[in-house]
Amino acid sequence: MSVSVFDKNHASYERSSPIRTAEILCVGTELLLGDIVNTNAAYLSRRLAGLGISVYHQTVIGDHPDRLRAALEDAFSGHGRPKADLVILSGGLGPTYDDLTKETVASFFGRSMQLHEESLTRIRAYFDRMGRVMAPSNEKQAMMPDGAVVFPNDYGTAPALAVGDGTRTAILLPGPPAELEPIFDEQAVPFLRQFTEGVLISRNVHIMGMGESDVEARLHDVMVNSTNPTLAPYCQAGEVRLRVTARAEDADTALAMCDEMIETIQRTDIAPYIYGIDVENMETALVRNLTDRGLTVACAESCTGGMIGERITAVPGASQVFLGGCITYTNDIKIKLLGVDPALIDAHTEVSAEVAAAMADGARRALGSDVAIATTGYAGPGGGTEQNPVGTVYIGVATAKGASAVRVNYSARKSREYIRRAASSQAMKLALTEVLSGTNQK
Amino acid sequence: MSVSVFDKNHASYERSSPIRTAEILCVGTELLLGDIVNTNAAYLSRRLAGLGISVYHQTVIGDHPDRLRAALEDAFSGHGRPKADLVILSGGLGPTYDDLTKETVASFFGRSMQLHEESLTRIRAYFDRMGRVMAPSNEKQAMMPDGAVVFPNDYGTAPALAVGDGTRTAILLPGPPAELEPIFDEQAVPFLRQFTEGVLISRNVHIMGMGESDVEARLHDVMVNSTNPTLAPYCQAGEVRLRVTARAEDADTALAMCDEMIETIQRTDIAPYIYGIDVENMETALVRNLTDRGLTVACAESCTGGMIGERITAVPGASQVFLGGCITYTNDIKIKLLGVDPALIDAHTEVSAEVAAAMADGARRALGSDVAIATTGYAGPGGGTEQNPVGTVYIGVATAKGASAVRVNYSARKSREYIRRAASSQAMKLALTEVLSGTNQK
Numbered sequence: 001m002s003v004s005v006f007d008k009n010h011a012s013y014e015r016s017s018p019i020r021t022a023e024i025l026c027v028g029t030e031l032l033l034g035d036i037v038n039t040n041a042a043y044l045s046r047r048l049a050g051l052g053i054s055v056y057h058q059t060v061i062g063d064h065p066d067r068l069r070a071a072l073e074d075a076f077s078g079h080g081r082p083k084a085d086l087v088i089l090s091g092g093l094g095p096t097y098d099d100l101t102k103e104t105v106a107s108f109f110g111r112s113m114q115l116h117e118e119s120l121t122r123i124r125a126y127f128d129r130m131g132r133v134m135a136p137s138n139e140k141q142a143m144m145p146d147g148a149v150v151f152p153n154d155y156g157t158a159p160a161l162a163v164g165d166g167t168r169t170a171i172l173l174p175g176p177p178a179e180l181e182p183i184f185d186e187q188a189v190p191f192l193r194q195f196t197e198g199v200l201i202s203r204n205v206h207i208m209g210m211g212e213s214d215v216e217a218r219l220h221d222v223m224v225n226s227t228n229p230t231l232a233p234y235c236q237a238g239e240v241r242l243r244v245t246a247r248a249e250d251a252d253t254a255l256a257m258c259d260e261m262i263e264t265i266q267r268t269d270i271a272p273y274i275y276g277i278d279v280e281n282m283e284t285a286l287v288r289n290l291t292d293r294g295l296t297v298a299c300a301e302s303c304t305g306g307m308i309g310e311r312i313t314a315v316p317g318a319s320q321v322f323l324g325g326c327i328t329y330t331n332d333i334k335i336k337l338l339g340v341d342p343a344l345i346d347a348h349t350e351v352s353a354e355v356a357a358a359m360a361d362g363a364r365r366a367l368g369s370d371v372a373i374a375t376t377g378y379a380g381p382g383g384g385t386e387q388n389p390v391g392t393v394y395i396g397v398a399t400a401k402g403a404s405a406v407r408v409n410y411s412a413r414k415s416r417e418y419i420r421r422a423a424s425s426q427a428m429k430l431a432l433t434e435v436l437s438g439t440n441q442k
Numbered sequence: 443m444s445v446s447v448f449d450k451n452h453a454s455y456e457r458s459s460p461i462r463t464a465e466i467l468c469v470g471t472e473l474l475l476g477d478i479v480n481t482n483a484a485y486l487s488r489r490l491a492g493l494g495i496s497v498y499h500q501t502v503i504g505d506h507p508d509r510l511r512a513a514l515e516d517a518f519s520g521h522g523r524p525k526a527d528l529v530i531l532s533g534g535l536g537p538t539y540d541d542l543t544k545e546t547v548a549s550f551f552g553r554s555m556q557l558h559e560e561s562l563t564r565i566r567a568y569f570d571r572m573g574r575v576m577a578p579s580n581e582k583q584a585m586m587p588d589g590a591v592v593f594p595n596d597y598g599t600a601p602a603l604a605v606g607d608g609t610r611t612a613i614l615l616p617g618p619p620a621e622l623e624p625i626f627d628e629q630a631v632p633f634l635r636q637f638t639e640g641v642l643i644s645r646n647v648h649i650m651g652m653g654e655s656d657v658e659a660r661l662h663d664v665m666v667n668s669t670n671p672t673l674a675p676y677c678q679a680g681e682v683r684l685r686v687t688a689r690a691e692d693a694d695t696a697l698a699m700c701d702e703m704i705e706t707i708q709r710t711d712i713a714p715y716i717y718g719i720d721v722e723n724m725e726t727a728l729v730r731n732l733t734d735r736g737l738t739v740a741c742a743e744s745c746t747g748g749m750i751g752e753r754i755t756a757v758p759g760a761s762q763v764f765l766g767g768c769i770t771y772t773n774d775i776k777i778k779l780l781g782v783d784p785a786l787i788d789a790h791t792e793v794s795a796e797v798a799a800a801m802a803d804g805a806r807r808a809l810g811s812d813v814a815i816a817t818t819g820y821a822g823p824g825g826g827t828e829q830n831p832v833g834t835v836y837i838g839v840a841t842a843k844g845a846s847a848v849r850v851n852y853s854a855r856k857s858r859e860y861i862r863r864a865a866s867s868q869a870m871k872l873a874l875t876e877v878l879s880g881t882n883q884k
Contacts, residue, residue, distance in 0.1 A: 029674075030674070030676060031483075031484070031487070031500070032487055032497045032498065032499075032500065033487055033488065033491050033497075034483070034484040034485060034486065034487030034488030034489070034490075034491060034497075035484075035488070035674075035676055035685065036484065036676070037479060037480070037481050037483075037484040038479070038480050038483060038484065038500075039479050041473075041476070041479075041480060041502065042473070042476040042477075042478065042479040042480065043476060044476065045473070045474055045475055045476030046475065046476030046477070047476070048476075049475050049476060055474045055475075055476075056474065056503065056504060056509070057474075057501070057502070057503055057509075058473070058474065058480075058501065058502035059499070059500065059501050059502075060483065060499070060500035060501075061498065061499055061523065062498060066522075067498070067499075067522060067523045069522075070521070070522025070523065071522065073522070074521075074522065079512070079516075079521075080508075080509060080511075080512025080513065080515070080516065081503065081509045081512065132655075154855075155855060178855075178856065178857065178860070232471075232472075232477075234472060234477055234478070243477065299769070301748070301751070303755075304752070304755075305751045305752050305754070305755025305756070305760075305764075306743070306748030306749065306750065306751025306752035306753075306754075306755065306767065306769065307748065307752040308748065309743070309747045309748025309751070309752075309769040309771075310746070310747050310748035310749040310751075310752045310862075311748075312747070312748075313745075313746075313747025313748065313769075313771065313862075314747070314858070314859065314862070316823055316824065316858065317824075318747075318771075319771055319772075322747075322771050323771055323772050323774075323775055324768065324769040324770045324771040324772060324775040324779070325748065325768075325769040326766065326767075326768055326769070326779070327741070327748065327751040327755075327766040327767040327768070327769065328766045329751075329755065329760075329761055329764050329765055329766040330761075330765050330766060332765075332810075333765055333766040333809055336808070336809075337766070337768070337779070337808065337809075366778070366779065367775055367778075367779075368774075381758055382758065382759075413596075413597060413620075414620070415620065416756065416758065417756065418620070420755075420756075
C-alpha cells in the first residue's frame, strides 16, 4: 500500500461505515505526571462535537507500546463503553527512541513502515527555515505506515497522519497544541467530513450578573423538555454561558433550531443579562461594539493590576478602540497619574465608590477616551476591612455624562485570580452597557 | 459499617497493602464535550507524584453507571496496564438525578447507602452561610456508602469521601477545582500518607533565554545516565523548566539527591540562564528579589497591553514592590503619559529600541520606581514591517544608571498569546537581571 499526502479533492482512504463515535487517546508521561494540562483532549472533543461525532471516552497513557495497543483494542472493540469508529491519538510522534505511537498503531493495523520521501523533504526544509541542522534521528519522523494519509506539519517537524481500515480509523497528531490545533482544523476536519453524517451545531448565549441557579430556575421547563436542541449552563468566573446544541441533517437546519431556542431564552427575565451570543468572551463583545460605534475606551486598574488592559488587547484589532490605561497600585500613583483628589482617599479610603468613580474619570481625561473603566478593591488573600472584606471591588465608569461606580462582592473564599477575573469582566460589562445605551454615540 | 469523618489521628480505614499506583477517573459530560479543560487530572497527578504514587492511566467518562463501573473494574484489575491500588474520581457528586458517582462506587464495593447526619448538618450550615435555602435534592449529598471516611467540604455542598476494601481504595472528590484542590490537599493527602511508602520529591530549575535543545545538548549525558534522580525538560512560552525528581525513603534524602543534581546543572553553561529554583514563575522570582532588596518596579506596556502588570500583581504581596504602570497602546498616549519625544517616534517608529528605552525611562520617572520595564512590538496576527516582522518585540529597561533596550524575535507562527507572554517574561527577566546585578542597591 502506498503512502499519500491528504488532498480533499481526491479520496485516498476509504471507509465502509460512517464515523459517529470517537475516542481521544493522549500519550505522554508529562500528562501522567501532571506537568502539563491536557488541553488537547478538550480541543479535540469540542471540534468532534462540532462534526457531530460523539466522544464517550478520553484516555491518557504513557509511551508504552503494550498499553497503547490495549487502549486501541478497547476503544475500537467498545470495551465497557460504546465502540469507537475513530480514535484520535496525540503525542509520541517525536524523533526519540521513546516516541512509539506511530509504530504501535502501524503494528495494530498490521502495516509495515516505509520512508515517505515527501515528508523527509518537508522536515529538512523546516530545519533549513529555522537555521538549524537536522539530526539523523528526525528521519524517523518521515517513516509512515503503509496506506497512511499524511497531514503535513507546517508548524513543527512531526507530520500527522490517518491510518486504518474500512471500519476503524486512527488519526495521529503531534502533542504540542501549537502544532495539533492548526493541523487538525486545516486537514483532519476536511478529512473527517468525508465520513460524517449530519451536523451538530452549538451556539452560546453569554450572561453576566445573574447566577447559574437563577438562570436554571428561569429555564427549568425548557431544559427538561428539550432534547434537540439541548440547553446546558456552564459557569465561569462570575459568568454563565448557556450552550444550545442542535443536531440536524445540515447546518442551516441545525442553526435555525438553535436560533428558535435563543429566541425563547430572550423572552425570559434573563434577557437584560445577556451580553452577547457566540462572542468569544466579554472583551471580544466590548471591542466589537466599540468598533461598530467608532468609540474608544481606556482603563485605570488597581486590584486588577493590568488584567483589563491585557484582556482587551488580547482581542486582535483592539488597537482600533483601546487607547491605553493606568495601573495605579499605590495611592500616590492614583493621585499622580489619574489626578484623584487626595482628600477623597482620606475621606473614603482608596477602596470606595468615590475613588473608583474618580479613577475612571481621571483615566478618561488623561487618555482622552469616550469611555473609561476603573477597579479598586481587595482581591485577597490579605487585606480587606470589616466594611469592605476581601472580595469587595468597586468598579467605576466614566463617560461624557459623568462618572459613577458600583460595588460588587465576591466570596472571600474565591481565589485572587477568580476575584480579579470576575471584577475585570464586570468592569467591561459596565463599559458595554454604556456603549449599548447609546449615550456615547458620536 | 459506620460512616466516619476523617481524623488523621484515628485511622478509621484499613488497608492490607500499601498504595503504590493510582488512576484518575474524571466523570463529566462537559469534559467529553470539551467545554472545560481537565485541570483536575493534572492537579491530582502532580500531587500523587509528590506522594510517590505512580499514575499510569487517566480516564474521562460521562455520568453513566455501567461505564463508570467498567472503568473501576479495569483500573483495579489492571486491564491492559498496571493494576491500581487507588482510584481517584472527580465529579458526579452533585444533587441532581444524573450525579451518580457515589452510588455507583458504593454498589461496586457492595455497600449500601446511609444518611450521614453530620454531613447533612454541614450542608445546611453552608446554605445558611450563603443566605440561601437548601433544596430537598441536596439531602442526597449527605448520603454515604457504609464504611466511608468523609472529607467535609468547606468550599461547596458535596462532601468528599474515601471508600474501599483492604487492597482497593476509591477517593471521590467534587468536580469544581476550587473545591477539589483544597479538600485533596488538606484531607486526602494526610489520609493517603497513612498508606504510602517512601517519597518522590521534585525540584524545578527555571531557565530563560536558552532554547530547549541547547539545554538538552548540555545535559545529554546526565539525562541519559541518571535514573534517580531523573531530569526532564519542559518548554513553556520562551522558557525551559528542568524537573529534577528523586525517590527515596524519606524527604530529606530525596531532597539531598535533588540538590546534588542541581549543583551539577549549575556547573554547566546553563548557569547564567537560570533565573530561579522552585520559584513558581518569573513574576514570583522578580517580586521576591525586589522585596528582599527593598526595591520597586513599574512598567510601560504597548504590545503586552497590561500583561506584565497583571502577572506581577497576581503574586500575593506584590504591592510591596510594584507601584503601577502605563498601558500605552497609541503613540499619543506614549507621548502624553510617558513623555516619549515625538521626534524619536518619527525617526525610529514606535517599534524600536529607542522608543522602548524611552518608554522605560518615562515610566521610571512618571511613577518614581527604582526599576522600570517597557515593551513595544508586533504580537500579530496583523501588523509588522519588513524590518520588524510579527514576533519582533523591543524591551526597554531603566534604572538610576540609565535606560537601554534589547530586541527579541519570536517566530511569526507563534500565537499572539505566546508572543505577549514570552515578551512579558523576557521583560521581567531583564528587570531581575538588573536587580541581581546589585547596581540598584539602596
